[in-house]
Amino acid sequence: MYNIVFAIFLAITFYGCVSPKKNDGKIHVLATTGIIADILSNSLDSSFVVESLMGPGVDPHLYKASAKDVGLLSSADIIVYNGLHLEGKMTEILKKVGRHKLVIAVSDGIPESSLMSLGEGIHDPHIWFDISLYSKGLQHIYWTLNKHYPIQAKSSRDTYEKYQKKLHEMHAWTKQRIELIPAKQRILITAHDAFGYFGRAYGMQVVGLQGISTVAEFGIQDIMRLSALIKQYSIRSIFIESSVPKRSIESVMYNVQASGGSVGIGGQLFSDALDSKSKKAGTYLGMLEANVHTIVSSLK
Ligand SMILES: [Zn+2]
Incomplete structure (x- = not known):
């Protein structure tokens, strides 16, 4: 972990970033998990490019950032992660990156009273399994983007609202x-x-x-x-x-x-x-x- 943190430090200090920044005029969002990447891809229009660090079948509890990930984290404009220690082995790296760019946790959109407590300020991180709760997390991401990128968020509004509707339908269907x-x-x-x-x-x-x-x-x-x-x-x-x-x-x-x-x-x-x-x-x-x-x- 120390080596990766040090690599990021070097990259930011001496090169600005590890991977070259893509000058395509789009906002590059890097999500930690595929679930987050998917809800964002479905809620944002083509002003945003959404990518995911973890691929299919990858366990986020055990996931450690690779050297390639350090480059992706450095070149993204925004990083979105689950929080509540789901990405337990990436806590330090996310904290470091957060000093230089917008890093948003989905779980920050969910009031603490709705989280399942595991005692002593620790909460169950698997929030995506209550669809209506998770939609609040998505709303938090959208509102935060709206604050930082109002033009692009506004052009995504229809897409976002349609997807929110689908989430609410899925919640009712599951019940x-x-x-x-x-x-x-x-x-x-x-x-x-x-x-x-x-x-x-x-x-x-x-x-x-x-x-x-x-x-x-x-x-x-x-x-x-x-x-x-x-x-x-x-x-x-x-x-x-x-x-x-x-x-x-x-x-x-x-x-x-x-x-x-x-x-x-x-x-x-x-x-x-x-x-x-x-x-x-x-x-x-x-x-x-x-x-x-x-x-x-x-x-x-
Ligand atoms: Zn789990």
């Missing part, structure tokens, strides 16, 4: 779909605690094998705890996540099966990263829809 699962079966077991906001917003009890961050390893006690729960509530399906190795949730399945229980893998959910761009779950809305289909068809 309706989850209600198709009988109340007793609305238990979502996944690889890590990414779906807390989803559970709160759409009425599901959620349990993860690993905690809020994938940085912490899971142990045999976690497997036993989930296995007992699966048997107690006769849960039919549990879910792997695209950005977490599938062996974690498979070990729970094998443990339940070895002790005479029956549970299967309900499918793969996209939690902290999108699918590749050409796929249906390659966008935020597509990923939400794919998850809801997987959850409802496995638990109904």
